[in-house]
Each structure stands twice: as structure tokens, then as C-alpha cells.
Amino acid sequence: MESAEFDLILVGGGLASSLIAWRLAIDRPELKVAVVERDGRLGGKHTWSFFDGDISTEDRAWLAPATPHRWEDGYEVYFPGLSRTLETPYNSMTSERLHEAVDAFLGEHVQDGPFDAERERALIARGWKAN
Numbered sequence: 001m002e003s004a005e006f007d008l009i010l011v012g013g014g015l016a017s018s019l020i021a022w023r024l025a026i027d028r029p030e031l032k033v034a035v036v037e038r039d040g041r042l043g044g045k046h047t048w049s050f051f052d053g054d055i056s057t058e059d060r061a062w063l064a065p066a067t068p069h070r071w072e073d074g075y076e077v078y079f080p081g082l083s084r085t086l087e088t089p090y091n092s093m094t095s096e097r098l099h100e101a102v103d104a105f106l107g108e109h110v111q112d113g114p115f116d117a118e119r120e121r122a123l124i125a126r127g128w129k130a131n
């Protein structure tokens with residue numbers, strides 16, 4: 001990777017930073033964004049689920065590449081002695097797919113390793129040179 005200066009460095013590549021980086025790549029492609037993730041993989045190992053009404057139709061379309069599971073006709077919930085049908089469509093996003101989607105935008109700008117303030121400050125001061 002060549003030396004580069006970043007407009008924004010997001011520390012911790014969890015759900016929040018991943019979505020910020022992804023959205024900026026779409027809306028502000030001129031910005032150079034880095035994500036520093038200690039585990040080397042965005043999003044950890046999670047499944048995030050949401051109803052259609054939780055986010056806008058537009059945002060659901062944006063997140064579709066990271067959302068491999070969708071229950072269009074709603075789903076059934078079972079407890080001991082109780083069951084219920086929820087008719088609102090439901091979606092599940094996985095960290096594997098989130099990583100794939102965001103990594104495709106960030107590419108080599110995803111930095112592995114724990115955040116080290118002194119190291120990061122030095123990198124920013126002289127322009128980032130990864131690895």
C-alpha cells in the first residue's frame with residue numbers, strides 16, 4: 001500500500017464503523033476512509049435482525065448485499081405453550097456478508113490490529129503507511 005492520508009479514521013470495525021464507512025463510500029467517494037479493527041475482520045461474528053419498518057425501503061435496498069436472510073411473509077415465534085405469527089417482513093444481516101460488502105469498498109484501507117493512539121497519531125502526522 002502506498003503512503004496515503006486519510007480524511008477519516010474509524011477505530012473499531014464493528015457495525016457502527018462498518019455502516020459509516022460503507023455509506024461514506026457511496027455518498028462521499030472522494031473521502032479517504034480507514035477502519036482500524038483489531039480482529040482484522042469487520043463486524044465480528046454477529047447476526048443483526050430487523051423488521052421492515054425499522055429502516056426505510058431505500059436503506060433496506062442499500063443493506064441488501066449484507067442481508068442474506070429475509071422472511072417476506074413474516075415468521076412464527078414459538079415459546080413453551082405459546083406461539084405467535086408476526087406478519088411484518090423480517091431481515092437478518094450477517095457479519096460475514098457485511099465484511100464482504102464493506103471490504104469491497106475499503107479494500108486495503110482496512111487496517112488490522114488494536115488501536116494504538118501513539119502509533120495512529122504518528123501515522124496521521126506523516127501520512128498513513130500501512131503494513
Ligand SMILES: Cc1cc2nc3c(=O)[nH]c(=O)nc-3n(C[C@H](O)[C@H](O)[C@H](O)COP(=O)(O)OP(=O)(O)OC[C@H]3O[C@@H](n4cnc5c(N)ncnc54)[C@H](O)[C@@H]3O)c2cc1C
Pocket residue numbers: 011012013014015016017036037038039042043044046047048049050113114115116
Ligand atoms: C448476540 C447479539 C445479538 C444482537 N442482535 C442485534 C439485532 O438483532 N439487531 C440489532 O440492532 N442489534 C443487535 N445487537 C446489538 C449490536 O450488535 C450492537 O448494537 C452493535 O454491534 C454495536 O456496534 P458497534 O460498532 O458500536 O460496536 P461493536 O459491534 O462491539 O464493534 C466494536 C469493534 O471495535 C473493535 N475494537 C475494540 N477495541 C479496539 C481497539 N483497541 N483497537 C481496534 N479495534 C477495537 C472490536 O473488535 C469490534 O469489532 C446484538 C448484539 C449481540 C451481542
